[in-house]
Amino acid sequence: MAFFYLAWLYTLATLYTVVSSTAIVGSRVIGIPTIPYNASDGGGTYTFSNIKSVIVDEAYTGWVDNTGETLIPRTLHQFGGLFFSDILTIWQVQNLSQIDAAAPEPHCVFLTISENYPYKYANGEPAAEAYELEVTTEGITIRGASPLGVWWGTRSLIHLALLSRGNIPIGKSVDVPGWKIRGMMLDAGRHYYPSEFISDLCAYMSFFKQNTLHLHLSDNLYNNVKLYSREQSLSLYARFRLWSDSSLVSGLNKFKNESYTEEDYNSMQLACASRGVTIIPEIEAPGHALPIVQWKPELGLSSDLSLLNISHPETIPTMKTIWVTFLGWFATKTVHIGADEYTGDVGDYNHFVNEMADFIRAHGSKDVRIWGTFPPKPDYQNIDQNVSIQHY
CATH class of the missing domain: 3.30.379.10 (Chitobiase/beta-hexosaminidase domain 2-like)
Known part of the structure; x- marks a missing residue:
């Protein structure tokens, strides 16, 4: 131990x-x-x-x-x-x-x-x-x-x-617990935590009867579009923490020593489940997506490279490729696709969330959560009702 x-x-x-x-x-x-x-x-x-x-x-x-x-x-x-x-x-x-x-x-x-x-x-x-x-x-x-x-x-x-x-x-x-979901989120995108730390954190949470660890697996530092040039944005600290040798995602993650291999991820999932804690993984898009844009710059929104240009014909297929590469790793009924703080077109955003949710349900039989960043208004009521919106 x-x-x-x-x-x-x-x-x-x-x-x-x-x-x-x-x-x-x-x-x-x-x-x-x-x-x-x-x-x-x-x-x-x-x-x-x-x-x-x-x-x-x-x-x-x-x-x-x-x-x-x-x-x-x-x-x-x-x-x-x-x-x-x-x-x-x-x-x-x-x-x-x-x-x-x-x-x-x-x-x-x-x-x-x-x-x-x-x-x-x-x-x-x-x-x-x-x-x-x-x-x-x-x-x-x-x-x-x-x-x-x-x-x-x-x-x-x-x-x-x-x-x-x-x-x-x-x-x-x-x-009797009042709430079925009790836990915390850890941002492993902006800072790397070894898999042993994740396992220990679950033991700590379990001691207090917390049962859910939301693990944020990709993100970047704030991309200040008023100060940074395109070149600075593309070199800003941004990380995707899952490592696969699959050619489909070659280049997405360039830092294997600060990543979770499938063996690492399975090990910490099992350690957490052994103490009653489930890891809910999050791969963030279409906002906070600079790790993906640094891999494929053509997918970035011109006004802010930390956002995906959803209207680009390769954006959603690329995200589907990422998810299908890692879906089999996740021993949980629910995954989180991010969808946080996107300032691009609302119609594109709604299409992205619904398309990705349908894809994950079809290919991984999993429920989907997103962040509930936007204020309630009619434009944002077109998200499928079987997508859970997680407010903070």
Whole structure:
């Protein structure tokens, strides 16, 4: 495991020295974030160091959650194994075992599934990420609406164990996320982050139950058309971060040492999915498209070379070539095509978004998102309704 994540876990462990006990306020317990928690009327705590095993319910070991964005969902057994590894990393306990079994044993963390769960997100959709966490004098049970729900329950258990200095209040929590998409965006276009950093970032996000990393994979520095000449624009810092040896995109990326190969990308996708985080990739166009224009200058809009000239007959075919080269890398149900801050013709813009969205659905069976930069007005209402507009 990389240094960043280990350092974060060490920082959390120091909470032992600064937090005297887990504070229960009303029906919530202080955690990261705070979660609902009904402490036992009789009081008391369970000492986490008494745990002897992590048991995965053998009836559900191979179950996965297919309701999220990832196409590589992890099984309950896989989540259980990573939780077991986290316990060893944080507490360095001795003689802890991991097994699959039909029922809990004394002093275990039992991971299981609730098949008929009633939990819903704020919009009324079933919430497969919900879980129940129950602490008794005999051990701990995490009962998830899905394996991913169980995983989030293990995060809360680690929070409680750390913040209570190992003495967890007897009681029960039912925790349901309000929102299905929770996460952040990282601009890897203007600054390169090694694939190991991306994997560590997902581990960090997962600790806070964030499930989506929007990865911005191409961009350029601001192209000041009032100050820069054509030659300066074509030499301005601009990067496309995916590297393929395909002749179809030869020259698009000239910086292999600051790029993600297919092996790199697969590795970080899997590392993130293993902790419940899905990478949503973004290849930006027709704005912020200087990396593409530096590759094919004839495709640039004459008034601003960081924008594509959509009316050029080769612009949309070129973007289709780029997407079809990399679509197979993306183990997610949704991709982001950018469409941010384009100041060219509105009709061309609408045509570009709809054409690319149709192409990606046809060739990759994926949903499409774009940025919602423009203010609401009739001219911009011609985007297909099956394209998600992401406002910021």
